[in-house]
Amino acid sequence: MAKEGLTAFAAVNRYFEEAAGLVHLDDALYAVLTSTYREISVQIPVRLDDGRLIVARGYRVQHNGARGPYKGGIRYHPTANLEEVRALSALMTWKTALLGLPFGGAKGGIEVDPTGMSTGELQRMTKRFTSAIAHILGVYRDIPAPDMNTNAQTMAWMMDAYSAVHGYSPAIVTGKPLDLGGAPGREAATGRGVVYVLEAYAAQHGMDLAGLRLAIQGFGNVGSWVAREAVARGAVVVAVSDVAGGVRHDKGVDVDRLVAVAAAGGRVPETDQPGVDKISNDELLEAECDVLVPAALGEVIDGDNAARVRASVVVEAANYPVTPAGDKVLGDRGIPVVPDILANAGGVTGSYFEWTQNIQQFTWKEDRFNDELRDRLRAAYQATAATAAELGCTLRQAAFAIGIRKVAEADRLRGYV
Numbered sequence: 546m547a548k549e550g551l552t553a554f555a556a557v558n559r560y561f562e563e564a565a566g567l568v569h570l571d572d573a574l575y576a577v578l579t580s581t582y583r584e585i586s587v588q589i590p591v592r593l594d595d596g597r598l599i600v601a602r603g604y605r606v607q608h609n610g611a612r613g614p615y616k617g618g619i620r621y622h623p624t625a626n627l628e629e630v631r632a633l634s635a636l637m638t639w640k641t642a643l644l645g646l647p648f649g650g651a652k653g654g655i656e657v658d659p660t661g662m663s664t665g666e667l668q669r670m671t672k673r674f675t676s677a678i679a680h681i682l683g684v685y686r687d688i689p690a691p692d693m694n695t696n697a698q699t700m701a702w703m704m705d706a707y708s709a710v711h712g713y714s715p716a717i718v719t720g721k722p723l724d725l726g727g728a729p730g731r732e733a734a735t736g737r738g739v740v741y742v743l744e745a746y747a748a749q750h751g752m753d754l755a756g757l758r759l760a761i762q763g764f765g766n767v768g769s770w771v772a773r774e775a776v777a778r779g780a781v782v783v784a785v786s787d788v789a790g791g792v793r794h795d796k797g798v799d800v801d802r803l804v805a806v807a808a809a810g811g812r813v814p815e816t817d818q819p820g821v822d823k824i825s826n827d828e829l830l831e832a833e834c835d836v837l838v839p840a841a842l843g844e845v846i847d848g849d850n851a852a853r854v855r856a857s858v859v860v861e862a863a864n865y866p867v868t869p870a871g872d873k874v875l876g877d878r879g880i881p882v883v884p885d886i887l888a889n890a891g892g893v894t895g896s897y898f899e900w901t902q903n904i905q906q907f908t909w910k911e912d913r914f915n916d917e918l919r920d921r922l923r924a925a926y927q928a929t930a931a932t933a934a935e936l937g938c939t940l941r942q943a944a945f946a947i948g949i950r951k952v953a954e955a956d957r958l959r960g961y962v
């Protein structure tokens with residue numbers, strides 16, 4: 546990803562710099578925190594079912610580990626190049642610090658289009674990738690999780706490849722299937738967390754979720770759970786999309802029907818709900834609504850289309866969906882942005898709960914998981930809003946400022962710098 550002359554990593558560092566200035570960060574730490582600790586790039590030969598061999602490229606980037614083991618998802622996507630993975634690893638550092646989780650930041654990816662790959666091909670690719678990066682993983686070193694185009698099954702394969710060498714190690718990955726040490730609540734945690742953060746935002750602004758109109762881009766793990774949880778609280782999802790395009794209905798799209806379509810392998814535009822209009826992804830981002838929730842790719846709102854956003858607030862469920870130029874346009878227009886490192890932090894917070902349960906070999910009930918999730922996200926929102934008021938800055942700058950202070954202090958206390 547590179548847009549408006551900035552690579553994704555440069556753009557995340559632009560956000561970092563804005564906040565670092567506000568907290569008067571030491572120059573020496575500046576250089577440490579705008580670069581990554583370790584990056585590996587590996588070759589992944591995969592034998593396809595028809596006998597052909599493809600060679601994919603995989604990455605794992607560890608950004609900062611001062612506060613705990615590296616933590617971050619693995620995505621399979623044609624744009625998952627080193628620069629994008631760097632950017633996403635840095636976001637994980639600021640996210641885990643903002644939430645006060647005992648983790649650092651990392652991210653991984655395979656630069657591949659997994660669409661159309663068979664289960665066997667995906668399994669072989671995942672296990673080869675895991676073996677290639679296993680020397681930098683560990684229950685107290687680096688713990689992957691799912692992200693775009695990866696899921697609980699992918700994590701089960703990763704756990705198996707790692708455990709084959711190191712012995713039974715469920716805590717080596719999070720987002721696992723329940724039968725392999727996954728935590729009830731983790732699958733929904735990112736999307737549910739987005740709604741908890743939205744609730745906290747609404748409460749601060751004297752609003753109620755009931756009746757709020759949402760437009761959601763992306764109907765995978767995150768987008769579909771945002772839709773379900775929002776509707777359960779009386780909100781109305783007026784537009785939704787996936788890679789194939791979107792649908793809109795002013796009275797609300799039928800989320801249950803869309804979930805059923807997706808579960809059967811169908812795409813959002815294939816829903817047969819009467820009265821829905823078909824829309825493109827560009828139209829979704831410009832749909833009339835109260836809350837715009839990008840929950841798919843990065844860089845979808847930029848300096849151009851930000852001028853046409855018709856929401857009252859943007860809640861970043863995806864990672865890095867708004868470029869710095871887009872952020873400025875939204876800010877100038879008075880449209881607040883709830884930043885990714887806060888809005889989608891339910892995923893890594895849920896992963897933290899899963900990891901601790903694996904280590905303790907003690908399982909929580911889902912109610913406890915959801916209660917803890919809600920409390921931590923609400924507290925993180927309130928701390929961010931208070932810091933924004935204290936520093937006179939945006940929610941994004943405040944969220945980064947909180948994270949930067951914590952990581953800088955950990956680096957200093959450990960004598961890293």
Ligand code: NAD
Nearest residue numbers: 692693694735763764765766767787788841863864889892
């Ligand atoms: P997913 O693979 O389950 O779903 C992705 C969705 O995006 C699908 O509906 C897909 O059709 C859609 N999509 C793909 N390309 C698109 C395009 N060009 N235009 C519109 N839609 C497109 O992935 P996910 O886990 O739901 O992740 C979505 C976003 O949330 C990513 O940015 C990811 O980094 C972020 N995120 C995920 C988690 C998690 O726990 N899964 C946690 C934090 C952040």
